[in-house]
Amino acid sequence: MTKQNQRNKAAALTLWAALDRDPESAAALLPALEGWHGPAPIGMQGSADAIIGALFAPLRAAIPNLRRQTHIFMGGASSADESGEGDGAHWVAGTGYYTGRAAAEVFGIPATGHDLRIRWGEFLRFDEDGRITYAQTIWDFVDWFDQIGLPALPRPRGAAHVYPAPTAYDGVLTAVQLEVESIKSMTLGRALIFGGLNSFDENDLTSMGMARFFHPNIKWYGPGGIGACLSLAEFETLHQQPWLAAFPDRKVMHLESLFAEDRMVAASGPKGVVGSHGGTYLGHAATGAPIEVSGLDFWLRTDGQFTENWVFVDMIHLFQQMGVDLFARMRGAA
Numbered sequence: 001m002t003k004q005n006q007r008n009k010a011a012a013l014t015l016w017a018a019l020d021r022d023p024e025s026a027a028a029l030l031p032a033l034e035g036w037h038g039p040a041p042i043g044m045q046g047s048a049d050a051i052i053g054a055l056f057a058p059l060r061a062a063i064p065n066l067r068r069q070t071h072i073f074m075g076g077a078s079s080a081d082e083s084g085e086g087d088g089a090h091w092v093a094g095t096g097y098y099t100g101r102a103a104a105e106v107f108g109i110p111a112t113g114h115d116l117r118i119r120w121g122e123f124l125r126f127d128e129d130g131r132i133t134y135a136q137t138i139w140d141f142v143d144w145f146d147q148i149g150l151p152a153l154p155r156p157r158g159a160a161h162v163y164p165a166p167t168a169y170d171g172v173l174t175a176v177q178l179e180v181e182s183i184k185s186m187t188l189g190r191a192l193i194f195g196g197l198n199s200f201d202e203n204d205l206t207s208m209g210m211a212r213f214f215h216p217n218i219k220w221y222g223p224g225g226i227g228a229c230l231s232l233a234e235f236e237t238l239h240q241q242p243w244l245a246a247f248p249d250r251k252v253m254h255l256e257s258l259f260a261e262d263r264m265v266a267a268s269g270p271k272g273v274v275g276s277h278g279g280t281y282l283g284h285a286a287t288g289a290p291i292e293v294s295g296l297d298f299w300l301r302t303d304g305q306f307t308e309n310w311v312f313v314d315m316i317h318l319f320q321q322m323g324v325d326l327f328a329r330m331r332g333a334a
Contacts, residue, residue, distance in 0.1 A: 002176055004090060005075045005261070008126045009174060012075070012092040015124070015132065020068050023056040032131035037270050039138045040294075040317035041107075041327065044270075055137065059098070062106035063116070071096040071165035072298050072310065073172040074266060076182065076259035082194050091257045093266045095121040095298060095310055097163070098139075108327055109141075112148040119143055119163050119223075121296040121312040123257055123268040136256065136268050138296055138312040143224030145330045152329040153315070154283050157238040158220075158227025166300050166308060167219070169263065177262035185301045186258075188213065189265035192299075192306070193252050200244060205236055215305040223313045225282060242281065247291065250275030263301045270294040270314075277322050284322055291321045 011029075018026035030048035037044050038055045045051035060066055075092040079085065098118040102111040119140035127133050145152050146160060165171060192213040199208050211232065214220075220229040222239055229235040244250070256269040273293035279286050294314035299306045319326050 001077060002179075004126075004128075004130070005077075005092075006176060007130045008090055008092050008124075009073070009075045011126070011130055011132065012073075012094070012124050013174075016068065016070075016094075019052075019056050020060075020066070023052045023060050026056070027052055030132055032127060032129075032133050033135075034133050036134070037136040037294075039141065040314050040320060051135075058106050059118075062102050062104045062111070063098070063100035064103055066098055066100040068098055068120075069096040070094050071163075071171055072264065072266075073174065074259075074261040074264045074298075075173075076261045076266075078257045078259045079186065079190070080255040080258040080267070080269075084190065089257065090126045091123055091259055091266070091268075092126065093121070093123040093257075093259075093268065093296070093298070095119070095296070095312075096165075107141075108331065109144065110148070110150075112150075114148045116144065116147055117161070117163075119312075121298075121310075123266070123296060125257070136270060136294075136296065138294065138314050140224050140312065140315075142315045142326060145326075145333075146224055150330045150333040152326040152333070153225040156222075156225055156227030157242070158222055158229045158234065160224075160227050162228035162230075163221050163310065169300060171264060171298075171300070173261050173264065181262045182260045185260035185263055185265045185299075188301055188304070188306065189258060189260060189267070189299060193255075193258070193267070197252055200248075200250075205240055205244070210236070210240075213306055214309075215302065215307045218306060219308045221308070221310045223311060223315055225315050226311075226313070246277060246279040246281035246286070247275040248278050250291075250293070265297075265299040265301065265306075267297045268295070281322075284319070284324055287322050289321055289323070291318060293318060 027048040036051035125134040296312040298310040300308040
């Protein structure tokens with residue numbers, strides 16, 4: 001298991017280096033790729049050439065001085081089902097920033113001369129031979145829109161543009177980690193997701209018992225449009241209350257991955273949360289539409305609680321399901 005994880009992490013770093021240097025060359029590193037789920041509006045792409053041509057090559061061409069910063073890097077065997085059984089999948093995940101200044105329009109986003117910090121999150125699934133077979137990527141387009149002065153959503157309730165590396169912990173786990181710590185982290189992660197988040201009674205926040213899982217001073221780094229919450233009280237007031245008022249029946253249902261390494265836990269899924277749009281959210285009235293939340297999560301455990309949580313929600317995709325085109329809103333703000 002350890003050798004396999006280390007091999008997979010090395011392969012992920014090799015892929016990212018190729019994507020950063022010369023995106024087209026990275027296709028040769030993906031001979032077994034079955035699909036790559038990009039952020040909306042890119043969506044699912046069925047080949048290496050397709051995802052590179054739709055996502056990575058345009059970014060590299062538009063931002064000549066593009067650089068990748070990696071804040072978290074980890075891997076492990078997944079146990080994403082509520083039953084607790086391992087699902088046999090091996091993953092590597094990471095998050096951080098792309099930095100640079102756009103010299104040309106890309107994805108319909110104008111070049112404004114601003115220095116950019118584009119938040120990225122990526123999960124790579126490996127087969128037994130160490131080949132990448134599937135991936136999910138989310139880039140925080142809504143935060144990008146805000147950085148260039150073209151907001152598509154109201155000012156976030158939480159703090160804007162707060163996405164630091166882990167506090168007092170090196171989240172780039174290139175070396176072998178202690179299995180005993182990974183087990184502790186996975187146990188807490190599974191308890192949070194399946195015993196906490198899915199326990200909401202659609203009425204009282206305390207029904208989830210979040211104080212068992214989140215430290216009182218939890219740092220919860222939400223996506224553009226939501227913002228960062230810098231305590232459990234802020235998390236409940238600024239994020240959970242409006243989120244659950246809008247999507248009261250939401251459930252964590254179809255995670256594609258859930259794994260841990262040392263004190264870090266990671267989870268992903270384009271349909272990881274399902275529910276319905278039952279209340280106003282960020283100024284958009286209830287539609288009653290069914291929704292699927294495409295998201296990525298990273299948590300840092302300190303002793304018996306999580307002290308930091310990096311959260312990606314594909315807000316473009318979420319609002320599409322509510323009949324709102326956030327890219328069109330951004331262009332309308334220009």
